[in-house]
Amino acid sequence: MSLIEPHGGKLIDRELRGAEREALLQAAGKMPSLTVNTRAEADLELIASGALSPLEGFMTEADYVSVRDDRHLANGLVWTIPVTLSATEEEASKLHAGDDVALRSRDGRLMAVLQLAEIFKYERQLEAERVYRTTEEKHPGVKAIYAQGDYLLGGRVSYIESPKRAEFAPYRYSPRRLRALFAERGWRSVVAFQTRNPVHRAHEYIQKCALETVDGLLLHPLVGETKADDIPAPVRMRAYEVIIEHYYPVARTQLAVLPAAMRYAGPREAVFHSIIRQNYGCSHFIVGRDHAGVGNYYGTYDAQRIFGDFAPGELKITPMFFDNTFFCRKCDGMASLKTCPHDSDQHVSLSGTKVREMLARGEAPPSEFTRPEVASVLIAALSSYN
Numbered sequence: 001m002s003l004i005e006p007h008g009g010k011l012i013d014r015e016l017r018g019a020e021r022e023a024l025l026q027a028a029g030k031m032p033s034l035t036v037n038t039r040a041e042a043d044l045e046l047i048a049s050g051a052l053s054p055l056e057g058f059m060t061e062a063d064y065v066s067v068r069d070d071r072h073l074a075n076g077l078v079w080t081i082p083v084t085l086s087a088t089e090e091e092a093s094k095l096h097a098g099d100d101v102a103l104r105s106r107d108g109r110l111m112a113v114l115q116l117a118e119i120f121k122y123e124r125q126l127e128a129e130r131v132y133r134t135t136e137e138k139h140p141g142v143k144a145i146y147a148q149g150d151y152l153l154g155g156r157v158s159y160i161e162s163p164k165r166a167e168f169a170p171y172r173y174s175p176r177r178l179r180a181l182f183a184e185r186g187w188r189s190v191v192a193f194q195t196r197n198p199v200h201r202a203h204e205y206i207q208k209c210a211l212e213t214v215d216g217l218l219l220h221p222l223v224g225e226t227k228a229d230d231i232p233a234p235v236r237m238r239a240y241e242v243i244i245e246h247y248y249p250v251a252r253t254q255l256a257v258l259p260a261a262m263r264y265a266g267p268r269e270a271v272f273h274s275i276i277r278q279n280y281g282c283s284h285f286i287v288g289r290d291h292a293g294v295g296n297y298y299g300t301y302d303a304q305r306i307f308g309d310f311a312p313g314e315l316k317i318t319p320m321f322f323d324n325t326f327f328c329r330k331c332d333g334m335a336s337l338k339t340c341p342h343d344s345d346q347h348v349s350l351s352g353t354k355v356r357e358m359l360a361r362g363e364a365p366p367s368e369f370t371r372p373e374v375a376s377v378l379i380a381a382l383s384s385y386n
């Protein structure tokens, strides 16, 4: 038995190396150039490494429309989130289908070359409504669409920039490297945990419940662009380092970063996140309450229910659904709404806002809620902002 196959059967690799890379680097100077936003930068890195397999670039219109309206690529594979590159009218007017376009970061680094196959117009509101189920601009994912240019550029990309970036360097594993690592350790089944939040006992409990049934645990915090009020990635990573050191079986736990931007698309993003983890070699994926949600846009269990919309076998990775978990004084241990029969006054639960207030005051939440080692990391970080 070997690891789960990538989505679509083949791990994509769009990263240029050696002479090919040198040649394109030279040629890029004469190409028309486009500056991309932070989200597109993150998408480029993911496409290049194969994390978005089978995508080889930014979506053309057929894929875009099919994903938006039908949650499948034009070739029939499940895909729930448009991965697109936008351009303003002025930028698009200088480009033609068939061009090679140099894609640059906002600080001017040459990141990749786009083999521009198609320039097409799209309807922002329709994308917002179908993908995010709302057209309200206060939704951060919708806001990002409204801020984009009027055109989308589709085509394959060739990645030039070395993705070995300094930030979180020891944890920046490509799907290929993680797969090799899992194989080396003899893990056949691996469960991934997606997070953009600091780790509390509730998360630890879910992760360990899942690990009871598989060979390995991949803690895979998202470190791309998030909302301004989410806890910064370096702090979340430090919290994971200390909790692993003190409470996790090191031989069965792997920490790595996912350099993706959050879309906050709730259910559709839960499926997107699971496909990405399949590409990283994971057989199972944890989906909690309101996965990738924001505000009250999605129902508590929508991100779990969406998996039932697809035919058996359409998704190879197995989702593992979890309910709200907490420490129960009467159970004298961690439990969930599913497993604990006691009243909520026995449960140690605190709202996110309440926890933040406590931490900002330098006060550690109860140890039934947050490990003291993690509380110290969060207190140090939050007090340094104030």
Ligand SMILES: [Zn+2]
Pocket: 328, 329, 330, 331, 332, 335, 340, 341, 342, 346
């Ligand atoms: Zn209980």
